[in-house]
Amino acid sequence: MxxxxxxxxxxxxxxxxxxxxxxxxxxxxxxxxxxxxxxxxxxxxxxxxxxxxxxxxxxxxxxxxxxxxxxxxxxxxxxxxxxxxxxxxxxxxxxxxxxxxxxxxxxxxxxxxxxxxxxxxxxxxxxxxxxxxxxxxxxxxxxxxxxxxxxxxxxxxxxxxxxxxxxxxxxxxxxxxxxxxxxxxxxxxxxxxxxxxxxxxxxxxxxxxxxxxxxxxHSDTSLSWTSVLTLTKQILTQKNFLLFVSMNFFQVFHATFCSNFMMIFADNLIPKDALPSIVRSIMYGAGSIFPQFLVLISHSLLLNIGYYKVILWGFYVEVISAVLMFLIGPQHYYILATFLVTNMSPLSSMVFGTNALFTKPAQSLAPMFVVTILNQYGYEHLTNKADQPDPNLFLGLHDTMFYLTCLVPLCIALIQIVIWTPFSIRSSHITK
Missing domain, CATH: 1.20.1250.20 (MFS general substrate transporter like domains)
Incomplete structure (x- = not known):
């Protein structure tokens, strides 16, 4: 070069x-x-x-x-x-x-x-x-x-x-x-x-x-449809491939959930006078920058303990942090802001891609799932100045947003632990 x-x-x-x-x-x-x-x-x-x-x-x-x-x-x-x-x-x-x-x-x-x-x-x-x-x-x-x-x-x-x-x-x-x-x-x-x-x-x-x-x-390197179908069948019957794709599906769901709704949840759960606009901008920016920074500093960790353990430990960290945030409650705004930022960058994101064919539906299912729940608690009326809904309705909406903030990562991490535990390729980092 x-x-x-x-x-x-x-x-x-x-x-x-x-x-x-x-x-x-x-x-x-x-x-x-x-x-x-x-x-x-x-x-x-x-x-x-x-x-x-x-x-x-x-x-x-x-x-x-x-x-x-x-x-x-x-x-x-x-x-x-x-x-x-x-x-x-x-x-x-x-x-x-x-x-x-x-x-x-x-x-x-x-x-x-x-x-x-x-x-x-x-x-x-x-x-x-x-x-x-x-x-x-x-x-x-x-x-x-x-x-x-x-x-x-x-x-x-x-x-x-x-x-x-x-x-x-x-x-x-x-x-x-x-x-x-x-x-x-x-x-x-x-x-x-x-x-x-x-x-x-x-x-x-x-x-x-x-x-x-x-x-x-061009050299004729194209595969016949028969060869493509045969290779696809071989891939789809591999246990580790199915486990990895299933894991990646929930990872994409989690990433989409965080990316699409972090700003909406933060705007509603953290009062404007609690966090100035510039601090919110830094928070939102950190949520996207921090995962990339983790990738840059993670190579030695991955080489020493391997992808399998990094991913599994990452899921346990997600479970613990979600439980702690749920117990602490939404009143501690800076802790909630920190949780929102770190929730966008779990350790497992370092080693999962987001472009697999079987995981792409998660990019649509995540916003559909969350919007359906939010609208049941009146979110569609939140920005409608013509309506004057009961303020208690918004209290229920804010509670729902906080529960989603904690419980979605918690449930996803638990599911991923169950799926990832039987994955058998665990020592690739020491294979020469």
Whole structure:
């Protein structure tokens, strides 16, 4: 790999897509639920319908785009950096879809539901198209172990920087209280993110591409459908694979729950005079930055005790912390704020990916589950100034939010302990 003033240029080019995508993805997942529920006042039925459509699309677009990119004869799809280069502007435009209403929505208007469907499906489609190309680019840039370690290091730093977008967005927009500033920030972020990914598209040249351009032909490496089905059957019958996927499903559910509702719960459970706006912005930012920081400092721990024990101990920590928070109660605001931050970054997040086909439904089921419960306690009336509901109703709502904050992580961690205990690959960290 070429070094320029001490900078590994191929690794830098590769990691720029991680930086651009990370900045947009954190903002999207953190704010879209609150925006559609509180500002656009989408109905519960329309919200659920949008999530069901998204769940279906979310499950099929990965293999669909993967097949297209692997089997297309067009350089636009088959050369990874060009997929990123041409996909980046559309990815950035898709990121902007939710933040600009198509009209002044009235409460429960059907158009807000269509808006949510389009926002979720288009954004996830472009995310998949670009990031699948980036994943393939990782293996094609170099086959050397040392070079790939450099890619990983640069990528982890880029993930850390990308996760800071929530912090800066909160400071600029007063945690989305100032919508014009929020919209201006998202436009600037989209431009910056597109520029980062285009840098990958221009300079992320792989060995595969060089060979492809020299020969100007593809080798026939595509698998037949019979081979694909046989391999799939072999994978699905592996006990450890089923345990890992089941574990990862609940991990994605937990991560989605935290990302989508941390801001909503904090705004309602912690009075505005208890935590100033700047402190809230730091709290929200820390919730996304801290997990990336854990990844950077966890390598020695993983090498010494292995993934299995780190994951299992992480689940026990989640159980203990959730129980303690439940016993302490919601009146201690700084303790609650700390719990919300740490709840977004359990130790097990360091070793679980979130893109497996079988885990993607959790990204839709988590918001559907929580919104259904919240609306049963009057959440849909919370921001409606026209209504004057009984204040005692909101006390019940706040109690429900606190119970969800504690009990969802507790129950998920207990389920994960039961699933993870029989996992048999436990000493891979000492295998030479």
């Amino acid at each position: 070429t070094l320029f003033f001490g900078i590994n240029r191929p690794a830098l080019a590769y990691s720029m897509t991680t930086l651009g995508a990370g900045m947009m993805n954190h903002i999207f997942n953190f704010y879209y639920v609150k925006l559609f529920l509180n500002r656009y006042k989408i109905s519960e039925g329309a919200f659920h319908q949008a999530q069901v459509v998204f769940m279906i699309w979310n499950a099929i677009n990965d293999p669909l785009f993967g097949y297209i990119q692997d089997n297309s004869k067009s350089e636009f799809c088959s050369i990874r950096r060009r997929s990123i280069l041409f996909g980046a502007p559309f990815y950035a435009l898709a990121f902007l879809i939710p933040w600009f209403p198509w009209k002044d929505y009235s409460e429960g208007e059907w158009l807000s539901g269509i808006h949510l469907v389009v926002a979720l499906c288009v954004f996830d489609g472009m995310l998949t198209f670009v990031l699948l190309a980036q994943c393939a680019l990782f293996t094609e840039i170099s086959t050397k172990h040392e070079s790939r370690l450099q890619l990983i290091k640069y990528n982890q730093v880029a993930s850390l920087l990308g996760s800071s977008s929530i912090l800066f967005c909160g400071i600029v927009s007063d945690n989305m209280e100032n919508i014009p500033r929020f919209q201006t920030f998202t436009i600037c972020l989209a431009v910056l993110s597109a520029a980062c990914m285009c840098y990958t598209g221009m300079f992320g040249v792989s060995q595969y591409e060089q060979k492809y351009l020299e020969s100007n032909s």
